[in-house]
Amino acid sequence: MGYWLMKSEPSVYSIVDLERQRQTLWDGVRNYQARNFIKEMQSGDLVFFYHSNATPPGIVGLMSVVSSAVVDPTQFDAKSKYYDPKSSPDSPRWYAVEVEFIQAFPQIVSLETLKQEFSDSELLVIKPGNRLSVMPVAEIVAKRIIAIANSLS
DNA sequence: GCCAACGTTGGC
């Protein structure tokens, strides 16, 4: 099973929104490196939900992948901000995953905490200047993050 | 709101 981290600005879509909806299509990823990671995700993989541009920023919960490598429908929607006129249905450029809510952590595992616990080679999200919105998390690191989240409850 | 980091675009 794989472990991942995905970012969202809570003012756009937060863990509370996911908890209410239970499930959502994580679309709108428009960065090739992030897209490549999206395509590697498998059903059942666990994904940390990270609030970016938040106070404080950090990991706020867990979700799981329920459908992998879904062709992102927003790329063909001329009214969407994610519309990509260079993409075509026979050769789609962008992918998404359907995710489902598992839990909201009782307390955020803040970026500050993550920086105290991990080095930036262990955990990409704490690397200064990192702008990837989708990234892998090593299993051993993922388990420690979950243990930290539980210890904060 | 600032700005550093970084990806993308487009002229050449």
Next chain:
DNA sequence: GCCAACGTTGGC
């Protein structure tokens, strides 16, 4: 294929 200009991300 280079690289300057530009846009976006995201911490602070």
